[in-house]
């Protein structure tokens with residue numbers, strides 16, 4: 001596992017933060033903004049083994065826990081999967097998770113990433 005230089009890490013974190021901002025814009029009700037707790041979602045912590053939310057992802061970016069885009073995308077997919085496990089198909093949460101997944105697929109697509117990298121260089 002090659003360690004990247006400080007400037008490479010800085011550039012990569014800029015990309016991660018840019019992607020996170022795009023994702024958060026797709027969550028206007030902010031249901032993915034903070035960790036879900038057992039008060040608003042009874043039994044959540046006993047059902048969901050690997051919780052994930054945007055604030056945790058932001059913390060992982062600033063503490064250099066992501067080494068590549070796939071690792072960040074995996075956390076978005078985990079967050080969506082958790083939401084579709086805990087919430088029934090006919091809930092707004094389930095539907096919001098599906099919409100976020102569709103947006104994330106576009107946001108992480110090759111051509112979107114290429115155009116973002118061009119604009120950052």
Ligand SMILES: COc1ccc(C(=O)NC2CCC2)cc1-c1cc(C(C)=O)n2cccnc12
Nearest residue numbers: 029030031032033034035036040041083086093
């Ligand atoms: C950080 O989590 C939340 C924060 C705020 C809200 C909330 O304001 N919900 C109102 C906006 C639509 C109803 C919901 C949630 C929420 C997320 C979730 C998820 C992500 O499963 N959830 C599940 C059951 C009940 N509430 C929630």
